[in-house]
Amino acid sequence: MKKILSKLLIAITTLSLFGCAELTNQDVGTVSGGVIGGLLGSQFGQGSGQLVAIGAGTLVGAYLGGSIGKSMDDADRARMSHALETNNIGQPAYWQNQKTGTSYNVVPVKNVDYHGNRYCREYRSTANIAGKREQVYGTACRQPDGSWKIVK
Secondary structure (H helix, E strand, C coil), X not given: CHHHHHHHHHHHHHHHCCXXXXXXXXXXXXXHHHHHHHHHHCCCCCHHHXXXXXXXXXXXXXXXHHHHHHHCCHHHXXXXXXXXXXXXXXXXEEEECCCCCCEEEEEXXXXXXXXXXXXXXXXXXXXXXXXXXXXEEXXXXXXXXXXXXXXX
């Protein structure tokens, strides 16, 4: 029970930092990475040692997740939207940004309903930024104009 409460506290605290503001790719990456890192950190240690692991996991995850969002330009976001729109579940899309040298891999993981929008997908995004591999999980939804927006 204690582990579940600490996981829930991490998620709520992280998400409350952003409130209802318009989230950028970097914000979503930071939040997602922080939550995932905190959850992974909660699996190690006991007592105060576990709290340190949760804190470290949250910070490292937030840093890595924010890096992916920050590195994406408009062309990368367009390719990600195309992959979310056209790729089958489990089918990856690969590309490399010629300007930055960053390579990306986006895989739609599951179709989901998010706040009444039936056209949403969970995805996994992996980027190789300056020789460092970073991974983020998130959810994006198709907008009325046909574009895709990251919602969490």
